Amino acid sequence: MSLLITDECINCDVCEPECPNDAIYQGDEIYEIHPHLCTQCVGHYDEPQCQQVCPVDCILIDEEKPETQAELQDKYEKLQEAKK
Known part of the structure; x- marks a missing residue:
């Protein structure tokens, strides 16, 4: 699932x-997250970095956009391919 900012x-x-992934803008x-770019940092880090630095804990899992770990990994790989 991608993340969202409340x-x-x-x-x-x-x-x-x-x-x-440059998903936050x-x-x-308020700041928002492009769900098609958010991989919850899969492929980059073990945990979503935005959640780690947020001082008010306002970045949550977007329950309306469910994705499995495998789907997040696939999204990461496609984003990396597009950068080439």
Whole structure:
């Protein structure tokens, strides 16, 4: 599943540079996550880096976009291929 940022976001700017897939961007009011780019850091790290640095714990699993570990790995591999 991709992650999502809740409206508890304080726009502290620490999550965006931590995302290895450039999935996090500044939305109209708070930071948001492109679900098609979010792999929960699968392929890069053991844990989602944005969640690790968020001071208010407002980055959660998006239950509306379920993905298995294998699907996240596949998404990561496709994103890496596209960078070539």
